[in-house]
Amino acid sequence: MRDALAPSRTLDADSLLRRVEALNRFLRSVDGLLPPDRLTGAHTVVERADARLALSREHTVVALAGSTGSGKSSLFNALAGFALSPVGMRRPTTGEAHACVWGSLEGANALLDWVGVLPRHRFVRESALDGNDHTALHGLVLLDLPDFDSVRRQHATEVDRLLGLVDLIVWVVDPQKYADRTIHDVYLRQLKSHADVTVVVLNQADRLAGEEQEAVVLDLRRLLAEDGLPDVPVVATSAVRAPALSPLRMVLERTVVARQAALMRLSADVDATAARLGELVGPAAAEDTVDRAAVAALVDAFAVMAGVPAVVEATERAYRHRAAGLTGWPLLRGLRRLRPDPLRRLHLDLPSSGPTDGLLDGLSEEADRPAPLPASSVPDPDASQRSAVKLAVRQVADRAAAALPEPWRPGVLDAARSRLDDVRDALDSAVAGTDLGLRTPIWQRLTGFTQWLVTLAAGIGLGWLIVGYAIRALGLPALDYPDVGATPLPTVLFLGGLLAGGLLALLVRPVIALAARRARRRADQRLRAEVTTVARKHVVAPVREVLQSYARAREAMALARSDHA
Incomplete structure (x- = not known):
């Protein structure tokens, strides 16, 4: 198990912003190409990250979550030093989230508006009369959430909504119901990637003897290991004994001073989203x-x-x-x-x-x-x-x-x-x-022109012969045709023109x-x-x-x- 008093690593806000922007670019790239229902969670993470990073980073929002009777409201009041949240052992009495702010509300109000805590449920826990007792918690915004196992469905819905917004989650369990399968199966087992922003508190530890308390803590750690959270800090505490609050108070002080919880939470959200969407990308495709x-x-x-x-x-x-x-x-x-x-x-x-x-x-x-x-x-x-x-x-x-x-x-x-x-x-x-x-x-134009020439020659020869026959028929002296060898020129022109035209047509056919x-x-x-x-x-x-x-x-x-x- 890692040191419950120290963050596991130091994150850089600019690096986280680059990762969120990269996730946003991924969503823009796949818009309209992949099933929208597989991208809803990623869109939510990007929107939440943008909104949280735009709000106060000097404040750390810590939620106390647990089942009915676990004593989280008593623990909330004990840490605040006042009875701010109603307490009930058998019935769920916290129907809406209550918030206690250590230090000024300046900057915290916008954060609480985003989280959704009503103004009438916001309290300030620091004054000149407190001395240095609460200085180390300056910047802490502690929330007391409704019971997740409430008979009222809206309570569980509100818990689920708030758990997606807070920076650090403190799960409050009691010796009787610490092994309840609901908290393990429905919640803790789903937070494997959020181990750095998860703390489990065994409340009402004053009811157990020393050996019994050690045995319960060991068994609780075994269950968390089965949930995939072997390194999550486990703190035994009690709301009725002030010294028993010290371990949890030290965890909160160290978290507030480090100013890393918000970045770690958002980084875990991006990690979980990237792991879930990892199957949507594979090898490079040319x-x-x-x-x-x-x-x-x-x-x-x-x-x-x-x-x-x-x-x-x-x-x-x-x-x-x-x-x-x-x-x-x-x-x-x-x-x-x-x-x-x-x-x-x-x-x-x-x-x-x-x-x-x-x-x-x-x-x-x-x-x-x-x-x-x-x-x-x-x-x-x-x-x-x-x-x-x-x-x-x-x-x-x-x-x-x-x-x-x-x-x-x-x-x-x-x-x-x-x-x-x-x-x-x-x-x-x-x-x-x-x-x-x-x-x-x-070549076609030249051939066509040649055809006209030989046709003209044949026409001249034919006309010449016709004129000669007409003169002879009229009893006039016969024309003296020039000879080409033994053949009269008109005959050569006529027959030669016809023969040349046909031969030329045959030659150009292939x-x-x-x-x-x-x-x-x-x-x-x-x-x-x-x-x-x-x-x-x-x-x-x-x-x-x-x-x-x-x-x-x-x-x-x-x-x-x-x-x-």
């Missing part, structure tokens, strides 16, 4: 635990939901459609226009000309750069696609929460789901606003197919990049915010648990 395989699966599910496969397929077909229309025989281009452009059907028509990285792409003008449309006509996701998205979101949450304690996991899942209602519109806007890279390369596949891959990459941005913003970012909150809470809890200065 924020990038959600940025790998789980996000890849999420992007796949979002891509299907956004219709990326359909858009990618339409992009390839649109590239073929537009390239064939530009590089094919000009006289047949009108027929191709009767076939709808695949991207226009999805309201993703992005015709343009400009720089391109396609096969054989060259420089081109910027005038036709696409203007993205606000929405697409991609089909709405079906039930299986929505289920796949929900499963992928849950996988992200599960992977992120794998290293976190169990109470955090629902919060991580809620965060992952928090913006799902906005995902569909975000994906649609992302798809509609994606530059699919469908530029008109220079080039168009290869470029279309590259356009497909390029569109897929760009669409997936936009989908990834949506996934990170709407699922990953909220989850990472929870992980950041966990990191802050873990750091704050480490500070709240830190050793005392």
Whole structure:
């Protein structure tokens, strides 16, 4: 057992303030993420600590608590030297807390207002007539609490409230009921972390002979050890014999002079709270635990939901459609226009000309750069696609929460789901606003220009031949056609133009197919990049915010648990 007359350690108020602030930061970090019922006690401790530290530290509030008949009111009166609190041996007579202040009430009144002692139950115990008898107790605020086993429920409620506010608790027991299970199970056993601010008094010790008193004290210490309080001071006293009050009086004097009880009580409250909340934090969790395989699966599910496969397929077909229309025989281009452009059907028509990285792409003008449309006509996701998205979101949450304690996991899942209602519109806007890279390369323009030249040559040759046949039919002298070898030039122009146009169209067809596949891959990459941005913003970012909150809470809890200065 530690020395009943000396504090076990010296605390620094600034260190305690830092621990309380750390506990407060922990509560702010977990707000909305953990069950509120598990944090109520911690909020109470922070509020009480802030309030007590703002009040007088020159006063020490000591409570006498006990059961009916233990003699705590008699002990209260004996210490005060006056009959201030009503006494009863069989019936609870103290219905409201009484307070006796040694010294001036200045500073003590605000403290008693906070504790909740009515002004009519406040007394001052020090005057010029007392000499030096009470000087050592200057600053003591002694409370006589109601009986915790009173038949009136409000008495027990008041005791519980006051026990949470006082600086030092003196438990008063008597030789007959010192082993009562109520005081041990309901109260003392719950004060393991408050041993430094707990004293047990065996009152009415004058009823016991010397050996009997020693035996009862030893048995009381055994019970306290079973309660987890082996070092709590045990003092034998009596309210009817002044010398028997000396041990308790010396404990109170030493406590008042040290001015440490309030800090020790608050520190014990923080210790108990931190120990209780310790299971809410565990090992460190990296924020990038959600940025790998789980996000890849999420992007796949979002891509299907956004219709990326359909858009990618339409992009390839649109590239073929537009390239064939530009590089094919000009006289047949009108027929191709009767076939709808695949991207226009999805309201993703992005015709343009400009720089391109396609096969054989060259420089081109910027005038036709696409203007993205606000929405697409991609089909709405079906039930299986929505289920796949929900499963992928849950996988992200599960992977992120794998290293976190169990109470955090629902919060991580809620965060992952928090913006799902906005995902569909975000994906649609992302798809509609994606530059699919469908530029008109220079080689297509040159091919189209060449097609017009050979078509013009074929037209000139055909017209030349028609004119020659018309002159001959009119009996006029025949035209003298220039020859290319053995073939007239008009025939060469006509047949050569037709043959060159068809051959050119055949030659560029595999080039168009290869470029279309590259356009497909390029569109897929760009669409997936936009989908990834949506996934990170709407699922990953909220989850990472929870992980950041966990990191802050873990750091704050480490500070709240830190050793005392």
